Amino acid sequence: xxxxIVMLTDFGTHDPFVGIMKGVITGISPGIQIIDLCxxxxxxxxxxxxxxxxxxxxxxxxxxxFLVVVDPGVGTHRRPLIxxxxxxxxxxxDNGIFTFILEKSALAWELENSNFQLPDPMRTFHGRDxxxxxxxxxxxxxxxxxxxxLISKLVxxxxxxxxxxxxxxxxxxxxxxxRFGNILTSLGVFKPKxxxxxxxxxxxxxxxPMEINLRMANLHLQNRGKIxxxxxxxxxxxxxxxxxxxxxxxxxxxxxxxxxxxxxxxGPGNTIELHFPMKEVLRRTP
Amino acid sequence: xxxxIVMLTDFGTHDPFVGIMKGVITGISPGIQIIDLCxxxxxxxxxxxxxxxxxxxxxxxxxxxFLVVVDPGVGTHRRPLIxxxxxxxxxxxDNGIFTFILEKSALAWELENSNFQLPDPMRTFHGRDxxxxxxxxxxxxxxxxxxxxLISKLVxxxxxxxxxxxxxxxxxxxxxxxRFGNILTSLGVFKPKxxxxxxxxxxxxxxxPMEINLRMANLHLQNRGKIxxxxxxxxxxxxxxxxxxxxxxxxxxxxxxxxxxxxxxxGPGNTIELHFPMKEVLRRTP
Amino acid sequence: xxxxIVMLTDFGTHDPFVGIMKGVITGISPGIQIIDLCxxxxxxxxxxxxxxxxxxxxxxxxxxxFLVVVDPGVGTHRRPLIxxxxxxxxxxxDNGIFTFILEKSALAWELENSNFQLPDPMRTFHGRDxxxxxxxxxxxxxxxxxxxxLISKLVxxxxxxxxxxxxxxxxxxxxxxxRFGNILTSLGVFKPKxxxxxxxxxxxxxxxPMEINLRMANLHLQNRGKIxxxxxxxxxxxxxxxxxxxxxxxxxxxxxxxxxxxxxxxGPGNTIELHFPMKEVLRRTP
Numbered sequence: 001x002x003x004x005i006v007m008l009t010d011f012g013t014h015d016p017f018v019g020i021m022k023g024v025i026t027g028i029s030p031g032i033q034i035i036d037l038c039x040x041x042x043x044x045x046x047x048x049x050x051x052x053x054x055x056x057x058x059x060x061x062x063x064x065x066f067l068v069v070v071d072p073g074v075g076t077h078r079r080p081l082i083x084x085x086x087x088x089x090x091x092x093x094d095n096g097i098f099t100f101i102l103e104k105s106a107l108a109w110e111l112e113n114s115n116f117q118l119p120d121p122m123r124t125f126h127g128r129d130x131x132x133x134x135x136x137x138x139x140x141x142x143x144x145x146x147x148x149x150l151i152s153k154l155v156x157x158x159x160x161x162x163x164x165x166x167x168x169x170x171x172x173x174x175x176x177x178x179r180f181g182n183i184l185t186s187l188g189v190f191k192p193k194x195x196x197x198x199x200x201x202x203x204x205x206x207x208x209p210m211e212i213n214l215r216m217a218n219l220h221l222q223n224r225g226k227i228x229x230x231x232x233x234x235x236x237x238x239x240x241x242x243x244x245x246x247x248x249x250x251x252x253x254x255x256x257x258x259x260x261x262x263x264x265x266x267g268p269g270n271t272i273e274l275h276f277p278m279k280e281v282l283r284r285t286p
Numbered sequence: 287x288x289x290x291i292v293m294l295t296d297f298g299t300h301d302p303f304v305g306i307m308k309g310v311i312t313g314i315s316p317g318i319q320i321i322d323l324c325x326x327x328x329x330x331x332x333x334x335x336x337x338x339x340x341x342x343x344x345x346x347x348x349x350x351x352f353l354v355v356v357d358p359g360v361g362t363h364r365r366p367l368i369x370x371x372x373x374x375x376x377x378x379x380d381n382g383i384f385t386f387i388l389e390k391s392a393l394a395w396e397l398e399n400s401n402f403q404l405p406d407p408m409r410t411f412h413g414r415d416x417x418x419x420x421x422x423x424x425x426x427x428x429x430x431x432x433x434x435x436l437i438s439k440l441v442x443x444x445x446x447x448x449x450x451x452x453x454x455x456x457x458x459x460x461x462x463x464x465r466f467g468n469i470l471t472s473l474g475v476f477k478p479k480x481x482x483x484x485x486x487x488x489x490x491x492x493x494x495p496m497e498i499n500l501r502m503a504n505l506h507l508q509n510r511g512k513i514x515x516x517x518x519x520x521x522x523x524x525x526x527x528x529x530x531x532x533x534x535x536x537x538x539x540x541x542x543x544x545x546x547x548x549x550x551x552x553g554p555g556n557t558i559e560l561h562f563p564m565k566e567v568l569r570r571t572p
Numbered sequence: 573x574x575x576x577i578v579m580l581t582d583f584g585t586h587d588p589f590v591g592i593m594k595g596v597i598t599g600i601s602p603g604i605q606i607i608d609l610c611x612x613x614x615x616x617x618x619x620x621x622x623x624x625x626x627x628x629x630x631x632x633x634x635x636x637x638f639l640v641v642v643d644p645g646v647g648t649h650r651r652p653l654i655x656x657x658x659x660x661x662x663x664x665x666d667n668g669i670f671t672f673i674l675e676k677s678a679l680a681w682e683l684e685n686s687n688f689q690l691p692d693p694m695r696t697f698h699g700r701d702x703x704x705x706x707x708x709x710x711x712x713x714x715x716x717x718x719x720x721x722l723i724s725k726l727v728x729x730x731x732x733x734x735x736x737x738x739x740x741x742x743x744x745x746x747x748x749x750x751r752f753g754n755i756l757t758s759l760g761v762f763k764p765k766x767x768x769x770x771x772x773x774x775x776x777x778x779x780x781p782m783e784i785n786l787r788m789a790n791l792h793l794q795n796r797g798k799i800x801x802x803x804x805x806x807x808x809x810x811x812x813x814x815x816x817x818x819x820x821x822x823x824x825x826x827x828x829x830x831x832x833x834x835x836x837x838x839g840p841g842n843t844i845e846l847h848f849p850m851k852e853v854l855r856r857t858p
Contacts, residue, residue, distance in 0.1 A: 004312055006305065012751040013299070013585065016624045019578065019609035023632035026576055030633065031605055033317055037305030043752050044829065052302045059414065060309035061316065072829050075804035120764075123804045125819035128631065179298040180329050192406075232361035232409045247411035257330065257358050290598055292591065299585070319603055323591035338588045345700065346595035347602065465584040466615050478692075518647035518695045533697035543616065543644050 003089075004033040005135050006060060008053055009069045009127065010041040017125070021067075021132040024118065028136035037066075044072035046097050046157055048176055051184075054100035054203075055248045057088065067135040068092035075123035079151065080111035080130050082144045089144075091134045093126070096157030100204070112148030159204035160186035161271070170200075170274040174253070177267050181259025182252045187274055189249030190214070196229070198245060217276035219243045219251065224264055226275075227253065239263065289375075290319040291421050292346060294339055295355045295413065296327040303411070307353075307418040310404065314422035323352075330358035332383050332443055334462055337470075340386035340489075341534045343374065353421040354378035361409035365437065366397035366416050368430045375430075377420045379412070382443030386490070398434030445490035446472035447557070456486075456560040460539070463553050467545025468538045473560055475535030476500070482515070484531060503562035505529045505537065510550055512561075513539065525549065575661075576605040577707050578632060580625055581641045581699065582613040589697070593639075593704040596690065600708035609638075616644035618669050618729055620748055623756075626672035626775075627820045629660065639707040640664035647695035651723065652683035652702050654716045661716075663706045665698070668729030672776070684720030731776035732758035733843070742772075742846040746825070749839050753831025754824045759846055761821030762786070768801070770817060789848035791815045791823065796836055798847075799825065811835065 005025060011017040018039050025034060037056055041049045049070040057066065071078075071093045083090040083098060085106035090098055094108075111117070111130055116137045121129035134147060163171040172187040190198040196215030214229040221227065230242035236256035241264055246252035251274070254260050261267055291311060297303040304325050311320060323342055327335045335356040343352065357364075357379045369376040369384060371392035376384055380394075397403070397416055402423045407415035420433060449457040458473040476484040482501030500515040507513065516528035522542035527550055532538035537560070540546050547553055577597060583589040590611050597606060609628055613621045621642040629638065643650075643665045655662040655670060657678035662670055666680075683689070683702055688709045693701035706719060735743040744759040762770040768787030786801040793799065802814035808828035813836055818824035823846070826832050833839055 002317070004316075006309070008302075008305075010751075013608075013610065014612040015750045016580075016610045016628045017750075019580075019607060020628050020631045022607045023578070023609075023628060023636070026605065026607065027631070027633035030576075031574070033312065034607075035305060035308045035312065035320075036299075037309075038299065038302045040300040056302045056306050056309060059306045059313070061313035064309070073806070076806040122817075122819050124816060124824075128819060178301045178303075179296075234359070234362040244410060245408075247408050247414060252410075288603070290603075292595070294588075294591075319598065321591060321594045321598065321606075322585075323595075324585065324588045326586040342588045342592050342595060345592045345599070347599035350595070464587045464589075465582075520645070520648040530696060531694075533694050533700060538696075 002032060003063045003065050003139055004035055004060075005065045005067055005139060006035045006037050006056075007039070007067050007069075008037040008041070008049060009039045010043050010045065010049065011039050011069070011127070013039055017127065021069075021127050024128055024132040025136040028133055029139045032136070032139050041070050044070065046070055046072070046095055047160070050097050050099050050157060051160075051175060053097070057086070057101050060088070062087035063089075065089045065091065065135050065138050067131055068097050069127040069131050070097055071095065071126065074126050078155070080126060080134070081108050081151065081154070082111055082134055082138060082147050083108040083154075084144050089138050091131050091138065094151070094155050096155045098154065099156045099159075102154065107144060108151045108154055109144040110148040110151055113146065116142060116147055162186050162202055162204050162207070164202065164207040168276060168278045172251075172272050172274065174266065174268050174270045174272060177261045181261040181263075182246070182254045183261055183266060183268070184246065185251045185253065185272055187251040187272065188245070190245040190251065191249060192245065196231070203249070212276050214245070214276070217274055219253070220273040220275060221253070221264065221266060222270040222272065224266055233257065288318060289349045289351050289425055290321055290346075291351045291353055291425060292321045292323050292342075293325070293353050293355075294323040294327070294335060295325045296329050296331065296335065297325050297355070297413070299325055303413065307413050310414055310418040311422040314419055315425045318422070318425050327356050330356065332356055332358070332381055333446070336383050336385050336443060337446075337461060339383070343372070343387050346374070348373035349375075351375045351377065351421050351424050353417055354383050355413040355417050356383055357381065357412065360412050364441070366412060366420070367394050367437065367440070368397055368420055368424060368433050369394040369440075370430050375424050377417050377424065380437070380441050382441045384440065385442045385445075388440065393430060394437045394440055395430040396434040396437055399432065402428060402433055448472050448488055448490050448493070450488070450493040454562060454564045458537075458558050458560065460552065460554050460556045460558060463547045467547040467549075468532070468540045469547055469552060469554070470532065470534075471537045471539065471558055473537040473558065474531070476531040476537065477535060478531070482517070489535070498562050500531070500562070503560055505539070506559040506561060507539070507550065507552060508556040508558065510552055519543065574604060575635045575637050575711055576607055576632075577637045577639055577711060578607045578609050578628075579611070579639050579641075580609040580613070580621060581611045582615050582617065582621065583611050583641070583699070585611055589699065593641075593699050596700055596704040597708040600705055601711045604708070604711050613642050616642065618642055618644070618667055619732070622669050622671050622729060623732075623747060625669070629658070629673050632660070634659035635661075637661045637663065637707050637710050639703055640669050641699040641703050642669055643667065643698065646698050650727070652698060652706070653680050653723065653726070654683055654706055654710060654719050655680040655726075656716050661710050663703050663710065666723070666727050668727045670726065671728045671731075674726065679716060680723045680726055681716040682720040682723055685718065688714060688719055734758050734774055734776050734779070736774070736779040740848060740850045744823075744844050744846065746838065746840050746842045746844060749833045753833040753835075754818070754826045755833055755838060755840070756818065757823045757825065757844055759823040759844065760817070762817045762823065763821060764817070768803070775821070784848050786817070786848070789846055791825070792845040792847060793825070793836065793838060794842040794844065796838055805829065
């Protein structure tokens with residue numbers, strides 16, 4: 001089965017940029033399936049793109065080609081890449097956009113071979129001239145090493161805040177508000193065990209996993225007091241907010257059929273703290 | 287021929303939600319054609335989604351799979367459904383979203399069989415974990431009864447206002463303003479006969495059909511006076527408004543190359559009245 | 573290989589219009605690949621659509637079917653067209669939208685044959701009832717002459733300003749601001765030769781080509797002073813603006829990782845002048 005190409009860009013949909021890239025792809029790899037992951041990443045927002053990619057990759061079949069063009073440094077010396085990682089292929093600029101999806105065994109090559117580019121690539125639209133052709137040729141089976149030289153060290157962006165140094169508290173930050181007013185945070189990944197107890201596997205950093213009873217936890221919001229956990233939207237009283245474990249395993253601040261960001265006057269870039277009772281402490285309580 | 291999957295959601299395009307659902311679909315049913323009907327339904331607006339679906343279904347080939355996720359009650363006890371109706375398949379929550387497309391012979395089953403869901407579905411993103419897999423398996427030929435138990439009574443939402451009790455008047459309401467400023471109303475369906483005469487087949491409710499000469503009718507707008515009928519945009523004087531029979535057979539309030547909603551200061555949720563001469567009355571006039 | 577259908581409209585994505593057109597297409601030509609070029613052309617903006625089309629066509633494989641519906645005159649007497657030009661097929665209204673992509677050898681026919689339309693086309697949605705079916709039938713191999721009578725003279729819109737009458741100056745205008753704040757202008761097409769020297773091939777009008785050293789040129793902005801040329805974004809000091817040769821070969825006003833339109837308080841519809849030293853003049857300089 002031919003792989004599909006998944007596009008993630010900050011090009012928006014008001015200009016023909018994305019469509020032109022699809023034209024280039026379809027000229028090289030006719031009939032290939034192209035899926036839009038998102039084109040509304042805020043211009044140049046590498047962090048948001050890298051997190052959206054991390055949230056999405058595992059839901060696509062192995063062998064998918066991810067064409068990621070959020071590229072504030074287009075035309076500069078940042079390198080254009082093809083990466084083989086986890087059975088998938090990633091194509092885009094070496095600016096940190098792949099920070100959270102790289103497996104240890106990932107291999108990366110620079111896109112240098114002009115046979116797999118449009119003639120005379122311009123310095124302002126590598127999406128069209130370099131990245132789209134690379135994705136289309138990769139779909140036709142061209143291997144990473146055929147594009148250029150192996151690269152040993154990729155650019156990485158700093159991870160969002162996730163600190164567990166103090167027992168009973170995890171420090172994090174708010175990342176992004178979605179269309180429904182749900183505020184995504186850096187706290188996670190949480191996987192449900194039973195009755196409010198979750199396994200916490202930090203998705204960034206080197207923290208050890210632990211078990212946390214969210215039923216007994218609070219989420220402190222910078223200058224906004226604290227909120228409780230809810231299993232589902234339904235469990236939250238109308239016009240109040242709570243935190244849930246969202247669909248990516250990250251904690252989200254939400255309300256029941258309302259807009260949490262608006263209700264709280266809260267958004268991305270704020271500090272949050274998850275306070276929870278330590279098991280050992282609990283045992284000692286008389 | 288493999289069917290296509292048509293997606294209608296309120297997820298917008300600023301987040302990767304829709305793309306992730308497509309990833310799930312393509313993992314189960316590789317290469318299937320996926321068509322975006324609309325993802326910009328206002329969050330949770332079941333009525334608007336149900337009308338957009340009603341406007342669209344008949345323009346797709348029979349056998350199409352409609353994947354409809356406007357789901358303010360995600361994670362609550364509303365049932366996830368697969369419906370066979372009119373030769374098509376509909377997948378989405380049992381919240382009334384299918385009210386206007388259900389044929390009398392429609393059959394519905396609850397999506398219960400975990401073989402056709404992602405493992406450990408989360409309570410916050412049934413679009414990804416339950417509905418997208420169901421659509422993809424349905425495309426592979428899994429029948430409704432294989433997903434779960436037959437359901438006898440589906441949730442319905444109230445129909446938009448359409449009242450014909452008083453001879454010579456039809457009461458309705460404005461529903462939705464489109465990108466061009468055209469205001470869709472609940473009045474219809476009208477099918478052209480000749481020279482301004484239309485057959486009126488009420489699209490909701492139990493009213494009998496009748497013939498109406500729109501050339502002699504007025505549309506009264508709540509607090510905005512009345513406007514006349516036009517056959518096409520062209521027939522309307524510049525910067526004035528009129529009503530036409532729109533592309534779905536519903537009356538729309540429009541202007542000629544202008545924005546009717548802005549010109550009138552008018553929008554959804556208002557009462558409108560179509561006044562027209564009754565044939566019988568006319569005959570008796572001396 | 574089956575061609576793909578590329579859609580360019582002003583229908584936006586908040587209504588199901590585009591999705592409905594895709595339903596019609598897929599009913600006639602099942603499984604065909606449909607690519608969205610852009611649906612966010614401002615309502616009725618024929619010039620912007622015609623330029624977006626011109627920027628895009630050459631990046632699609634020959635044989636592509638371009639379905640272009642920006643149609644402020646829908647329902648009036650403007651003719652619906654199918655055009656064969658440059659190995660591609662173009663379908664849309666005869667309102668000038670194809671002005672910049674027509675080759676001398678182009679042939680156009682009127683879409684008259686009701687066998688290739690939906691039954692009873694309505695006067696308000698030719699995209700659905702006439703143009704989408706035509707694109708789908710063209711994809712199945714129906715030839716232009718089978719749709720209707722040959723047309724000899726197509727409507728054209730005026731070209732954007734591009735004047736070279738005065739030696740050492742090219743007059744132009746700003747056309748469109750993109751998502752990143754880059755301002756597209758009518759000045760071009762420029763193709764790089766070496767070290768700041770470009771060949772200038774006027775993309776509209778009958779001006780002779782010439783060579784221009786952009787390194788020694790200034791771009792005068794109406795009421796906004798003048799700016800210099802840069803090879804890439806990188807070469808521009810932070811928070812300053814410059815002009816570059818953009819990805820279509822047209823001059824664009826840009827900044828380095830900033831929003832030029834916002835920095836300059838500048839936008840479409842303004843006069844600009846490219847001032848450059850004439851070679852002959854230079855030679856005579858002592």
